[in-house]
Amino acid sequence: MEFTEAKNKFVQTWGALGSQWGINKTMAQIHALLMVSNEPLSMEDIMEELQISRGNASMNIRALIDWGIVYKEFKHGERREFFTAEKDLDELAIKIAKERSKREIKPALKVLKEVSADVDTKTTEGKYFAEQTDKLYEFVLKTDNIIEKATEYKDNWLTKLLMKMMK
Amino acid sequence: MEFTEAKNKFVQTWGALGSQWGINKTMAQIHALLMVSNEPLSMEDIMEELQISRGNASMNIRALIDWGIVYKEFKHGERREFFTAEKDLDELAIKIAKERSKREIKPALKVLKEVSADVDTKTTEGKYFAEQTDKLYEFVLKTDNIIEKATEYKDNWLTKLLMKMMK
DNA sequence: ATAAACTTTCATATATTTTTGAAAGTTTAA
């Protein structure tokens, strides 16, 4: 397979998969493109490669930078900005996990705690509701903690051992 | 807070969070509703509670059943079907993990393997591409395996120990 | 076998999300 063909296939598929993960298609495609790029790309390069508008490119590059998985790069003697992806996959996984925890798990915890604590438990229904939401709260919290710990200690011996055991 | 108010808040928020996770709003809401419901609900109940159409209710209940996290229930002497949610949270997490692995990770692995193996590596670009996609493949595979093992052994002593260590 | 009671399907309508592109904003070299 030609390089261009393979790259295209990869970028397109990654975009489609991104949609399922609640990440927009273009954002996933830009990230895919930068992941397999030898060298930094300019915004023009990205627009050209993906056939997207300037605004779209700008917004999604910015989002990737906010996630901390794409970096701006300055080339000597060049006015334009260039972009590269975080290529250390452990680092990438950690940043994605943290961002999703912040955006999706923390708000869930907040609501669960609120409704569980505030609901009127005089009725049977209310009691059951409080019980269920409390259990959910504890479970989600535990899960979030495990993710946090796993990302925190990714390099230490313990985790390496666990990884080995689990493989 | 009144039970009805708390329930509403929970169901609405869960729906909104579901969207971010790539799960449609109604599906998340139905699941939320069943999670905090004392007893099985009929399709009518669900339609009424969420103010949605019959078709919408039917499609999303079916999707939840396909995921294996909602069950049909038959009440003695009742013609209608009733529905309940899987309320064992470990079981719920496992089913969700398996379903997402099947739908989202496996296809990613497939593409990564394909493009990594098939790309023409005569050029520098091609070489780099093959290298990067291969690394990604290995990483995603490893992650998927960890999830698989973690769900498989959820009840045994080793996992319990790990959970404790990680808490 | 029939009809009542229910569920599913799917073409169309609605709602939501994403993309565009022109205008506004910013930066830098001279």
Place this chain on the structure above:
DNA sequence: TTAAACTTTCAAAAATATATGAAAGTTTAT
């Protein structure tokens, strides 16, 4: 300071995903 070279913003347009509801399908009691 200025103007060229670039980036960002945002209202409107396009694309995508979701919801509706009437018709078709299924099941069950008689």
